[in-house]
Amino acid sequence: MARVLLVEDDPTVADVVGRYLSHAGFEVDRAGDGHAALALAAECSPDLVVLDLMLPGLDGRQVCRRLRERSAVPIVMLTALGEEADRVAGLETGADDYITKPFSPRELVLRVQSVLRRTLAPPPAGRGVLRAGSLVVDVAARVATRDGESLALTVREFDLLAFLMAHPGEAFSRVTLLERVWGWTYGDASTVTVHIRRLREKVEADPTTPVLLLTVWGIGYRFEAGVSASGVTASGVSASGERS
C-alpha cells in the first residue's frame, strides 16, 4: 500500500502515530529532524509526508518548502496551535492539510487517507464541470442537469456519460469503454450497448434520434462535439441583457 514519511522529533508521539499508520496499512518511514526528513524523502520517495511544524534544526516550514521544490508529494502538517495565522502559513508553504495538537491518532489517519484519496484518485480524469448545450455534468458532485432539472442517473450511467463528455467527439469502441469506464478487460461488450440505450432514454430529447450520444457504425459510440461544446454560444444566452 502507500508509503508515508513521518517527520516528528518527539519519540513518544512518533511511536504512537507510527503504530497507528502501520496498523492502517501504510508503510511508515520515520525521521527525527528536518535534514533526515529531506534525505529520507529523496531516498524512498514516499506517497505522503506527515510533517511536524516544530522541529529541531530545520524548521518544518522550511522542510515543506524544500520538499515542494522537487516534488508534489502531499503533505499533512502537524501544528502546535490552531491559529489561523499558523494555518495560513502552513498552507502557504505548500501543505495539503494540517492538524493541530493535541490530536487523536485516529483523526490523523483519517486525514492522511483523505488527502491521499484527494491527490491520488482524481488526477486521471474527470473534475470540474462538463457542458454541452443545456446539459451540465458536475463530475465532483456527481450531479447531471438538463435545462436546470436534475437527471436521475445511476452510477454506471453517470460514469459513462462523464467519460464520453470528457472526450467530446472522440469515438470509442465498446470494448474500450468497457475497459475505461467499467474497468474490465474481459466481459460482454453488449453491456455497453444497453447502458447507452438507457442513457439516451434519460439524456436525449428524442431517444430514437440521438443528437448527443451518437452511434459510430462498426466502431462504437461518440459524444457530439459539434456545437457549443464549451462556453456559451450566441443562441441561448441573451435573454436578460437585451439592450439594443
Place this chain on the structure above:
Amino acid sequence: MARVLLVEDDPTVADVVGRYLSHAGFEVDRAGDGHAALALAAECSPDLVVLDLMLPGLDGRQVCRRLRERSAVPIVMLTALGEEADRVAGLETGADDYITKPFSPRELVLRVQSVLRRTLAPPPAGRGVLRAGSLVVDVAARVATRDGESLALTVREFDLLAFLMAHPGEAFSRVTLLERVWGWTYGDASTVTVHIRRLREKVEADPTTPVLLLTVWGIGYRFEAGVSASGVTASGVSASGERS
C-alpha cells in the same frame, strides 16, 4: 504564460492565493469587488477567472453571468459552503469548475491548471486530423467531412481513405492495401477495387473523373497530395502530358 483574474474581497485569502498562482507561473490580476472585476476583465482579457461567489456590491453570480454574456472565458468559482443550492447556482450561471472553502491553495492551482488544459487545448488540436482541400478527416472521431458536410463512410471506407491520406502521393498496390488496411495476407485483391469505387462515389465531386483517389495503371492507387487548395477547379487540369 496564462493570465488569471482573481476576484476576491478578503485581502488575506487573495494574498495567499495570488502568490500561489504567481508561483505556478500565472500572471495574476486582482479585483476586490464585482465592478472592478468586470472592468479588469474587459481591459486585460484574462485566460481564466477565479471568482468568489460572495462579493460586496455585485454578487459573484451576477459577475459570472455578465462575463458570460460577452466571452467564453473559463471561470472557477469559490463557494463558501458545499451547499447544494450554491453549487447548482454556480453551475447554472456558467462556471467551469468550483471549489468550496476552506480549500488548499495547491488544490486551487491544480483546478485552475486542469480547467485551462481542458479549455485551451480542445480536442481537434493535436489529434490526427488529415486534410486535403475541403476534405477533412478526423481519425479519432472517425468523422470525414467535405465542405463542412459529413460523409457517411463505412468502417472499411474510412480506414482506406485515412490510410491513403496519411501517405499522400504514395502509390500502393492492391495487395499492399489489403495487407495494411484489411490486415490480410491472402484474399482477393478485387475487394480493394470495389471499395475504391464506393469511396470515390462518396468523396469525389465527379466520381467518373477522380482527382483525389487516383488510379496508377499497373500498380494500384494513390491519394492526390497535390495543390488545389482553394477552388482551383478542373477546367485545365490536363495532367502533365499535353502532347497530342
Place this chain on the structure above:
DNA sequence: GGTGTCCGTTCGTGCTTCGTAAGAAGCAGG
C-alpha cells in the same frame, strides 16, 4: 422478509456492410 432499483445477460429483428463473381470498358504493345 419484502420491495424496488440497478445491472449484466440473452434473444429476435431489421438493416447495413462486406466480399465475391462476372461482364463491360479501358489501356498498351505488336
Place this chain on the structure above:
DNA sequence: CCTGCTTCTTACGAAGCACGAACGGACACC
C-alpha cells in the same frame, strides 16, 4: 486492328452489427 491484361461497374448472398425488449440475480432500503 487485334490481343492480353488491367480496371471499372453492377449485382447479390451472407455475415455482421445495432437495437429493443425482457429476464433473473444482486444489492440496499424499508
